[in-house]
Amino acid sequence: MLTFEKDEFKExxxxxxxxxxxxxxEVLIATHPANMNYLSGYDGWSFYVHQGLIILIDQDEPIWxxxxxxxxxxxxxxxxxxxxxxxxxxxxxxxxxxxxMSFVANILKNRGYDDKNIGVEMDxxxxxxxxxxxxxTDLPCAEFKDATLIIPRVRLIKSERELKxxxxxxxxxxxxxxxxxxxxxxxxxxxxxxxxxxHAQISGTKEYTGDYTAIAPIMPSGERTSTxxxxxxxxxxxxxxxxxxxxxxxxxxxHAPLSRTVFIGEPPKDLTEIAKVVxxxxxxxxxFIKPGITCEEVEEKWRKSISGSKVVKxxxxxxxxxxxxxxxxxxxxxxxxxxxxxxxxxGMTFHFMPGIWLDKFGFENSEPFYVTSNGCETFVDFPRKxxxx
Amino acid sequence: MLTFEKDEFKExxxxxxxxxxxxxxEVLIATHPANMNYLSGYDGWSFYVHQGLIILIDQDEPIWxxxxxxxxxxxxxxxxxxxxxxxxxxxxxxxxxxxxMSFVANILKNRGYDDKNIGVEMDxxxxxxxxxxxxxTDLPCAEFKDATLIIPRVRLIKSERELKxxxxxxxxxxxxxxxxxxxxxxxxxxxxxxxxxxHAQISGTKEYTGDYTAIAPIMPSGERTSTxxxxxxxxxxxxxxxxxxxxxxxxxxxHAPLSRTVFIGEPPKDLTEIAKVVxxxxxxxxxFIKPGITCEEVEEKWRKSISGSKVVKxxxxxxxxxxxxxxxxxxxxxxxxxxxxxxxxxGMTFHFMPGIWLDKFGFENSEPFYVTSNGCETFVDFPRKxxxx
Numbered sequence: 001m002l003t004f005e006k007d008e009f010k011e012x013x014x015x016x017x018x019x020x021x022x023x024x025x026e027v028l029i030a031t032h033p034a035n036m037n038y039l040s041g042y043d044g045w046s047f048y049v050h051q052g053l054i055i056l057i058d059q060d061e062p063i064w065x066x067x068x069x070x071x072x073x074x075x076x077x078x079x080x081x082x083x084x085x086x087x088x089x090x091x092x093x094x095x096x097x098x099x100x101m102s103f104v105a106n107i108l109k110n111r112g113y114d115d116k117n118i119g120v121e122m123d124x125x126x127x128x129x130x131x132x133x134x135x136x137t138d139l140p141c142a143e144f145k146d147a148t149l150i151i152p153r154v155r156l157i158k159s160e161r162e163l164k165x166x167x168x169x170x171x172x173x174x175x176x177x178x179x180x181x182x183x184x185x186x187x188x189x190x191x192x193x194x195x196x197x198x199h200a201q202i203s204g205t206k207e208y209t210g211d212y213t214a215i216a217p218i219m220p221s222g223e224r225t226s227t228x229x230x231x232x233x234x235x236x237x238x239x240x241x242x243x244x245x246x247x248x249x250x251x252x253x254x255h256a257p258l259s260r261t262v263f264i265g266e267p268p269k270d271l272t273e274i275a276k277v278v279x280x281x282x283x284x285x286x287x288f289i290k291p292g293i294t295c296e297e298v299e300e301k302w303r304k305s306i307s308g309s310k311v312v313k314x315x316x317x318x319x320x321x322x323x324x325x326x327x328x329x330x331x332x333x334x335x336x337x338x339x340x341x342x343x344x345x346x347g348m349t350f351h352f353m354p355g356i357w358l359d360k361f362g363f364e365n366s367e368p369f370y371v372t373s374n375g376c377e378t379f380v381d382f383p384r385k386x387x388x389x
Numbered sequence: 390m391l392t393f394e395k396d397e398f399k400e401x402x403x404x405x406x407x408x409x410x411x412x413x414x415e416v417l418i419a420t421h422p423a424n425m426n427y428l429s430g431y432d433g434w435s436f437y438v439h440q441g442l443i444i445l446i447d448q449d450e451p452i453w454x455x456x457x458x459x460x461x462x463x464x465x466x467x468x469x470x471x472x473x474x475x476x477x478x479x480x481x482x483x484x485x486x487x488x489x490m491s492f493v494a495n496i497l498k499n500r501g502y503d504d505k506n507i508g509v510e511m512d513x514x515x516x517x518x519x520x521x522x523x524x525x526t527d528l529p530c531a532e533f534k535d536a537t538l539i540i541p542r543v544r545l546i547k548s549e550r551e552l553k554x555x556x557x558x559x560x561x562x563x564x565x566x567x568x569x570x571x572x573x574x575x576x577x578x579x580x581x582x583x584x585x586x587x588h589a590q591i592s593g594t595k596e597y598t599g600d601y602t603a604i605a606p607i608m609p610s611g612e613r614t615s616t617x618x619x620x621x622x623x624x625x626x627x628x629x630x631x632x633x634x635x636x637x638x639x640x641x642x643x644h645a646p647l648s649r650t651v652f653i654g655e656p657p658k659d660l661t662e663i664a665k666v667v668x669x670x671x672x673x674x675x676x677f678i679k680p681g682i683t684c685e686e687v688e689e690k691w692r693k694s695i696s697g698s699k700v701v702k703x704x705x706x707x708x709x710x711x712x713x714x715x716x717x718x719x720x721x722x723x724x725x726x727x728x729x730x731x732x733x734x735x736g737m738t739f740h741f742m743p744g745i746w747l748d749k750f751g752f753e754n755s756e757p758f759y760v761t762s763n764g765c766e767t768f769v770d771f772p773r774k775x776x777x778x
């Protein structure tokens with residue numbers, strides 16, 4: 001049931017250890033579900049309890065820890081040997097008197113790693129101040145360092161097989177977007193369009209089904225398009241609505257995000273104008289992207305290509321993405337924005353997302369792309385325009 | 390667009406402040422999206438960036454903080470006045486040099502609350518060690534206390550309107566479960582059954598649509614039922630499969646979770662036996678539940694009612710639930726398990742979830758219920774049994 005060859009996992013571990021070593025980290029505790037999956041294959045909706053991988057700098061295999069009832073899941077989905085799968089008893093779960101990080105501390109004590117430099121994810125959804133506090137209490141001789149980005153930085157460059165899964169997800173999102181646009185009509189409830197979107201996401205293609213995506217379909221209409229990140233309601237679409245569609249496909253938790261905008265009826269002139277400017281700027285920027293330039297240069301190119309227009313876009317225009325779990329498919333490493341000096345390399349994957357939210361409505365038209373040896377390729381084949389219904 | 394009357398929000402704030410006061414907390418920073426929604430109405434898939442509410446003990450209204458591009462969402466979905474909606478610039482997002490908690494610290498400094506006792510959620514997905522570290526650095530005169538459970542404990546007892554939303558979600562999950570059972574047949578891909586489940590979750594009923602649920606459909610089959618929390622694959626159902634269905638409906642992010650088990654073909658005798666024992670134990674336990682008893686007494690009753698059978702269940706058998714966001718619909722307050730002395734009160738809502746996972750397969754049959762003035766009522770009307778296809 002492994003989605004990658006064991007050798008690929010081992011190569012990821014090797015690269016992770018290289019970064020650990022450079023930062024003087026001897027033990028890495030990775031709790032982010034995407035980091036866990038990346039190094040071990042572990043997959044399950046169990047990240048609502050404390051769990052993780054322990055990577056020891058001088059050991060070949062990581063140790064999985066989690067709730068005992070999930071340990072069969074680790075046996076089924078990872079390449080780890082039985083000795084390295086450690087389940088804690090259920091009375092550790094959401095307890096006021098015991099904490100799972102004490103269980104982790106005991107593993108480290110038993111193996112003689114209790115006085116090491118330990119890297120933890122200081123700014124990650126799944127590692128809390130209580131986790132850190134418990135580890136500090138139980139391992140007084142250890143030193144703790146921030147290791148939030150060690151594994152995500154390895155994840156930045158995708159292998160052939162990872163790109164393959166992202167392309168599979170891209171086939172799904174093409175269907176998903178078409179289904180959404182086809183469904184949106186005056187009188188249809190937003191929730192019914194969302195239901196069709198979910199159905200297309202998960203039923204996938206004839207060859208394979210899809211996985212849940214790390215972000216729910218974002219698809220506000222009308223006044224609600226003036227802000228980011230709203231989902232759907234019982235409201236029925238009406239003539240004159242703008243509908244934003246920020247959707248995705250996912251296979252083996254590798255994503256394909258895609259945004260488009262629909263107008264129901266005759267669009268106002270300023271929206272048509274914004275659409276034209278955004279799509280032109282997008283095309284010019286994609287032509288410009290190649291290995292060796294920096295993330296901030298991509299954003300600069302975008303900003304220049306829309307200069308002189310009314311379009312104002314103050315937030316970042318894209319970010320690295322790939323393998324992920326809720327609540328975000330972004331990797332939190334590289335962003336297309338001023339100040340980000342990350343150099344683009346072959347195999348990196350970004351969601352270029354020039355979304356615009358004005359006070360009365362918004363317009364989005366994004367493209368996910370990967371960096372090639374001499375330029376970039378977009379993952380998705382879908383018209384770049386304002387869709388009129 | 391508010392889903393509750395302003396007075397109900399104010400009553401929740403009053404109860405929250407009462408608990409703050411009892412714990413000597415003058416400022417509460419609530420970042421859990423369910424806590425934010427509960428006090429302000431805020432709703433959006435924006436919890437992947439740092440955001441929250443600040444509750445000041447001597448002020449009527451909380452302050453919303455979040456990303457600037459989400460602040461229109463706060464204007465649209467909360468009852469807060471414009472002055473109390475504070476958006477931070479986009480260069481705070483996932484930055485290595487700036488942290489949103491500095492923005493929060495500045496709000497507190499500007500309003501003269503920088504030397505107070507500040508409650509933060511020490512063991513919550515959305516508040517990280519980095520968040521705490523930044524606040525400590527920026528507010529050296531403040532004292533920080535754990536306030537993880539202050540708002541969840543208020544959330545334990547539901548109002549009439551909350552129960553109404555949970556009943557709406559219950560109507561949805563009845564459809565969802567029936568659709569799942571109807572779809573499961575030899576030769577059907579697990580993912581296609583999951584697609585139908587999602588469609589039923591979101592399209593809801595004729596009267597209203599459904600929302601996304603805090604946990605994805607958990608629906609492993611065959612060998613994968615030997616563990617908790619696996620979702621679906623491309624695998625096709627076969628004769629002889631056990632299929633676990635842990636599904637939910639959601640309205641306004643109020644949930645109705647429900648688990649059932651399907652066997653395709655002639656079930657093995659030990660599975661039929663486990664099913665009978667679990668359902669009988671469930672029925673006996675539900676008859677026993679009433680206000681005034683403790684959570685651990687419920688578990689004890691369950692354990693006694695199955696004693697003498699082969700059924701072994703070491704994990705907790707239920708938990709408080711209601712309003713929530715990914716990754717969990719559980720409230721992390723009261724659990725039906727030994728040691729939990731929470732006293733059941735009218736208006737509390739639990740998911741009684743006696744799931745069994747043996748080495749070769751599992752069986753689940755759950756019931757969500759609410760405590761009434763003299764007993765309990767189940768939310769869902771769905772047969773309690775092993776379903777045979």
